[in-house]
Amino acid sequence: MGNQIVSMAKSMAPKKGSKKNSSNASGRGKVRGVRKGSLEEEVMQKQALALALQQHQKAQMRLERTMSQRAAPGPTPTSTGRLPRSSSTRARSVTDPVVHPQQLVNGALDQKVLQTLETRHFVLVHGGGHGAWCWYKTIALLEEAGFTASAIDLTGSGIDYTDPNSITSLSQYVKPLFNFFEKLGENEKVILVGHNVGGACISYAMEHYPRRIAKAVFVAAAMVTDGQKAIDIFTSQSESEEDMLQKAQNFIYANGKSAPPTALEIDKNLIRDVFYNTSPSKDVALATVSIRPVPFAPLTEKLSLTSENYGSVRRFYVETGDDKALPVANQEALQRNNPPEKSFKLKGSDHAPFFSKPQALHKTLVEIAMLGAKS
Secondary structure, eight states: OHHHHHHHHHHHSOOTTOGGGOOOSOHHHHHHHHHHHHHHHHHHHHHHHHHHHHHHHHHHHHHHHHHHHHSOSSOOOOTTSOOOOOOOOOOOBTTBOOSOSTTEETTEEOHHHHHHSSOOEEEEEOOTTOOGGGGHHHHHHHHHTTOEEEEEOOTTSTTOOOOGGGOOSHHHHTHHHHHHHHTSOTTOOEEEEEEETHHHHHHHHHHHOGGGEEEEEEEEEOOOOTTOOHHHHHSSSOHHHHHHHHHTEEEEOTTOTTSOOOEEEEOTTTHHHHTOTTSOHHHHHHHHHHOOOEESGGGGOOOOOOTTTGGGSEEEEEEETTOSSSOHHHHHHHHHHSOOSEEEEETTOOSOHHHHSHHHHHHHHHHHHHOOOOO
């Protein structure tokens, strides 16, 4: 194969002695022209070789993926007695672990394990200013592991082009999520995941659809109590931390300065420092062009939560260890005031673990899905 690639590269490179390299200039001009032509030829040969190698690697990866899909469903131990590694080409690191290898087959949970779960369906609710787009890594990982993942665009978010300034209530903001629940099968349940102010949104949904929600997961989210507002969670921080968050926020007064704010806009020059301080640059770039103003009225609405409805749903909290928008101390205070069934920590994650620690977040979500029935 190596000889074929070299031959391919040579065939893609220009031929020596072509008319392009000939010159009718003086002797000195000819020497310089030959040297320049040789250099260009060498560069083009290297580029051709690199392209050929790249094409070969892509073809090899496609072949390996096809082979893994055609393989028998059961794992085949290697000579060392260990299960083979997943055929996924996604890079992984020690600090961003994958799902525990037990019960894994080619990167997915064993079908027997999946069949024992109360539900395989995750519903992902974004935070303020974001949209369904922010969950793209989480969606891919969950589906590869055999789950179903649905990401919701709340009103005025993502590809829902309602003017955020026109949204005047929490019920209006979460209407797409409620529409989703109305379309679920009669006995179908989901695992509801909320990020940032999405925590208040899923709390509101837990109160209205408790029998449709098997578990609720708050990811660096506003896990409010009865009578509390989402904005309370983000305005109770220490002075230095609050200043950093406030610097990234600009209020919009669509009804005039004498009326309350209608939306809150995030300063795109500061979002990396506050929200994505450990996230990859490409994801920060995605957020910069995708993030939208946050409707203000839903943030200031008090929630009415009852033990019969909201309190009947199993709750879990996921802490983000290097969060500048909602520091760990505040996340811990939330949990003391409203204890979840269990808490998980993502070390080194900023406020957006779906960008900065997607594998660790995925592992946590799968672990929550696999937790047995509450005794």
